[in-house]
Amino acid sequence: MNLILIMVKMIIDRWEANIINFNAVLNSITNEQLQKEVSPGKNRGIYLLGHLIAVHDKMLRLLDFEDSQDPELHKMFIDAPDKSISEITSANDLRLLWSRQSEMLTQKISRMRPEEWFEKHTSVSSEDFIKSPHRNKLNILLTRTTHLSYHTGQMVLIK
């Protein structure tokens, strides 16, 4: 196996392992528990779930997979801090969105050819990409993997 294939596999494996890990946590907590803060005064579980869906929704665009599916979630779970909006999407709806989105992402990721991962992502200009070739699609997947891991470490605390 050549080194490019190995490296692409390493990062996709990390993404998938972190999705599996997050799903295990999510499936082990109830909708009632999702209303709890991960620590006193901090974000609630439901906000973290919405936040991850919103960030991954933006990833669809960055990876040039498709247009953002749920732009209203960006306002609710990225622009606005937790508890600043009284009516947010329900836990059941977020669970459904999350599982649909994860499946879709898994499918799209599996269809990428290795060399496509080294293309520029959609928010970097062609000029900047020449100077910074690490600003590629694989780097988006990598940074979103550590982001997912960060919030999984928080979500697990409400168990």
Next chain:
Amino acid sequence: MNLILIMVKMIIDRWEANIINFNAVLNSITNEQLQKEVSPGKNRGIYLLGHLIAVHDKMLRLLDFEDSQDPELHKMFIDAPDKSISEITSANDLRLLWSRQSEMLTQKISRMRPEEWFEKHTSVSSEDFIKSPHRNKLNILLTRTTHLSYHTGQMVLIK
């Protein structure tokens, strides 16, 4: 820049960004705060700090950098759960160990030639490595980066 160099840089950049992120959190909390649990009934900050030092200490061996420096920390912060051992290393000593270790790791990482990252790490056999070439040194750095991110997400909660 060739793709191998780009990918190695991407992962080292992620490691370094996560170390900087953790240091910012650590420097913003006091020794008294480190004695607090990240969430009621969960690990204390001081345990997480010790845990990261112990896991990164094992990484020195896995990357064939050098022998483990603090094997007694493995017992205290990996084998034993938090609050099961009454006398653990002090917060001041852990802070010192952490900063020395991070500097040393940064130095050793910067000296690696790109192709060395694709060598097998020390806990995989040569036979298994032929079948699983992704079990290389770079994958150790990658998995420890997501591990660090997971616990940084928890540590930030005691601020």
